[in-house]
Amino acid sequence: MISVTLIGAGNVAQHLYKAFSACKEVHINQWHNRRLEQLQMFKNDVDIVDDITLLKEADIYIIAISDDAVAKLSEQLPFSDKLVVHTSGSVNLHHLDKKNRRGVFYPLQTFSKDAELNFSDVPICIEVEHKADYHVLKDLANAITSPYHRVNSPQRAALHLAAVFVNNFTNQLYRVAHEITESEGVDFNILKPLIKETAKKLDTLSPYMAQTGPAKRNDKKTIKKHLASLDKDIHKDIYKLLTKAIKETHGTSASSAFKKPNSK
C-alpha cells in the first residue's frame, strides 16, 4: 500500500485523485488545498486540509499546483527527508526545496475538467534525485495502470516542448480548419475522421513516412490556389511556413542540400 498526500485542486490533482481513489494499492492520506472550498465535495471521502502545518506522514507528497507556485509551497512543507514530487512538465526538479527528497511525476496528457480519462492512456514521466525513489514512483504509476518512463531534466523539457507542438499547435491548426470550413458554411465534423486517421497513422508510420500532400509533392499549382483562397493573413502565413517546413524536411526545396541526416 502506497500512502499519498495530494496538494492542489486543479485538473491534474482532480484526475490523480480519481485514479488513486479507484485503486486498492494507493491510500490518499490527505488532500491539501489553500482554499478548502474547492475540495468540499470530497470531504466525506478523504481528509481535506487547508493548513499546511497539519500534513501527516505519507510515502509520497504530490504537488499538483501551478508552475509558479511550486517552489514556494515546497519551502513551506513542515517536514524533511520525505519524497516530494511535482507534476509539471517544465518546472526544474531543483525548484523543489532541497530539504526533502525530490522528484517529478509528470503525466504527459491533456486534462479537461469533465472528460473521463483512462490512466492507461497517460504516460508518466518520472524523474528522481535519489535512485531509490524511482521504484516507489514506478509502483504508483503501475497502480493506476499508467505506462511510465524514466527521464532526465533535459528529456522532460524536450517532451514538454514537443507536447506544445502536438497538442496546442495541432489544436490551433484544427481551429484554422474550423474557420475555413465555417466561412463556406460546411460542417467541420466532416474533417474529424481525417483528423483521427492522421493521428492513428503514427501507429505504423513515422511522421516523416506518413507525410503526403501538395507541399511534399511540391505541387505549385495547388499551393498557389490554396494561398489565394485564404482570407486571413495569419492563415496565409501558417500555410507558407508549414509548406516551407515540409519542403525542407522532404528535400523538395532549394535549401534541402543542408538537410539533417536523420530524416527517416
Next chain:
Amino acid sequence: MISVTLIGAGNVAQHLYKAFSACKEVHINQWHNRRLEQLQMFKNDVDIVDDITLLKEADIYIIAISDDAVAKLSEQLPFSDKLVVHTSGSVNLHHLDKKNRRGVFYPLQTFSKDAELNFSDVPICIEVEHKADYHVLKDLANAITSPYHRVNSPQRAALHLAAVFVNNFTNQLYRVAHEITESEGVDFNILKPLIKETAKKLDTLSPYMAQTGPAKRNDKKTIKKHLASLDKDIHKDIYKLLTKAIKETHGTSASSAFKKPNSK
C-alpha cells in the same frame, strides 16, 4: 445493383476497388489503367483494360487519377451522357468534359497503400451537375458504409484546403516533435497517447474550447524558455507564428481587438 467502371491504379482507386469488391450492391464492370501491369494482380477478379475505347456500359465511371490528368482523360472517354465523376478534392467539376453528366465523389481521408481503412471512416463529399445523379452517388457511398455529404464547389475547395491543415500540416508538427524528442534521445512514442487524445477531444469540444497551454495563458516565461531551447530556426518560426495565432484567437494579444466575431 450499381455497375461501376474504375479508372486509375493509385491509392484511392485501389482502396475503392477493395471496398466495392467487398459489397454486394456494387458490381465493378471494368478497371481501366493506361499501364496494365499495375492491375495484373487483379486480372482474375475483374475485367482489366488499358484501351479506353473498349470501355463498356456502366452506371458510374469513376476517374481516380492524378489531378492534372483528369481533364484530358475525360475528353478521351468514348461515350456521352453517362455519369462520370472524379475523386479529387481540388479539381473543378467543369474540368470534366461536358459531353458526359459530371460529378465528384471525393473521399476525404488519407490513404496509404498498405494501411487497411474502414470506409465507415471515409466521408464522401458528393458534388453533381444534375440533381438526379445525386441519388446514385449517395447509394454508392451507402453501399460501402461511408457517410456522405452533398457539397458545392467552394465547399469542396474549403474542405480540401482545411484537410491540408489538419492532415499535412499537423503531421509536420508531429515531425517537429519527433526531431525535438530525438535530439534529447527520448522516445517519440511517449507522445502518442497525447496526439490521439488531442484529436479525440474534438468529439466533445470545439478546437476553440479545447485550447490550453502557454500561448493561450500568455505564459511569457514558458514561451521564452521554449524558444531558447529550440535549435532550428524553422522550429522557432513555427513556434512563434502558432503562438501568435493562438493569442489572436483567444484575445491574449494586442491585435485581438480585430478578432472575428465567430470565435466560439
